[in-house]
Amino acid sequence: MKGRILPRSFYARPTAEVARALLGKVLVHGATAGTIVETEAYLGGGDDLAAHTARGMTPRTQVIFGPPGHAYVYLIYGMYECLNLVAEPDGTPGCVLIRALAPVTGIELMRKRRPKARGIGDLASGPGKLTLAMGITRAQNGVDVTRGALVVREPREESRFEILVTPRIGISKCADLPLRFVMEQEMANSRS
DNA sequence: AGGTAGATCTCCT
DNA sequence: GGAGATCTACCTT
Numbered sequence A: 001m002k003g004r005i006l007p008r009s010f011y012a013r014p015t016a017e018v019a020r021a022l023l024g025k026v027l028v029h030g031a032t033a034g035t036i037v038e039t040e041a042y043l044g045g046g047d048d049l050a051a052h053t054a055r056g057m058t059p060r061t062q063v064i065f066g067p068p069g070h071a072y073v074y075l076i077y078g079m080y081e082c083l084n085l086v087a088e089p090d091g092t093p094g095c096v097l098i099r100a101l102a103p104v105t106g107i108e109l110m111r112k113r114r115p116k117a118r119g120i121g122d123l124a125s126g127p128g129k130l131t132l133a134m135g136i137t138r139a140q141n142g143v144d145v146t147r148g149a150l151v152v153r154e155p156r157e158e159s160r161f162e163i164l165v166t167p168r169i170g171i172s173k174c175a176d177l178p179l180r181f182v183m184e185q186e187m188a189n190s191r192s
Numbered sequence B: 001a002g003g004t005a006g007a008t009c010t011c012c013t
Numbered sequence C: 001g002g003a004g005a006t007c008t009a010c011c012t013t
Helices: A015-021 A107-113 A127-134
Strands: A026-029 A032-043 A071-076 A080-086 A094-105 A150-153 A162-166 A180-184
Touching: A015 A032, A015 A094, A026 A094, A032 A127, A071 A127, A080 A127, A094 A107, A094 A127, A107 A127
Parallel strands: none
Antiparallel strands: A026 A032, A026 A150, A032 A094, A032 A180, A071 A080, A080 A094, A162 A180
16 A cells, blocks of 8 residues: 655745655656655745756746656756755745655666666665656656656654754855755664 | 765756 | 865775
8 A cells, every 4th residue: 555645835945945845755666666765945036046947947948947747857967967956835946956866666676767776775876866766858848747657655654863064065155054954764784 | 884976968157 | 267055986095
């Protein structure tokens, strides 16, 4: 029995709140699914200079200004695609970058798509990796994530976890803002 | 184990 | 013309 799909109202609130709330939810695309374990908020409004929307709307970024609960997929450094989920009410910019997933289903398919990954932990442990592993491309830019092939669901069973808040990764502007959210799983069993 | 180079799209100066 | 919300391969310790 699957968890319910997150409704559009889930996304229609402040971006940082959505980023935090997405931790522990399950991203599903086709036959693959993974638990969201790391997110970053990119704010609209112009104060956040690291956001793609900092200098207004462009053809690429117009979906971020649109209704919440949609996907924004963009190409970074010419090679890798990154998945964002649009937050805030229609007309207000703001999106959440999905930075890392813990694979749940379709792991064999993910391995096939990323043959160089060393283990489960490497399959979707970065923004560019997780889009490759789940088969997400710019073809999914602008799609509705409250219905269709690409959706976000409640987890099947509730789990308790700590949330770590840190500055965002890989940017130089506004790098001091605490807008990165990481699921901190208490692992007493990890041995190397 | 850790650092660096290379690949090559979109938007701004 | 060049930086950027990155990842991998190929170096050197």
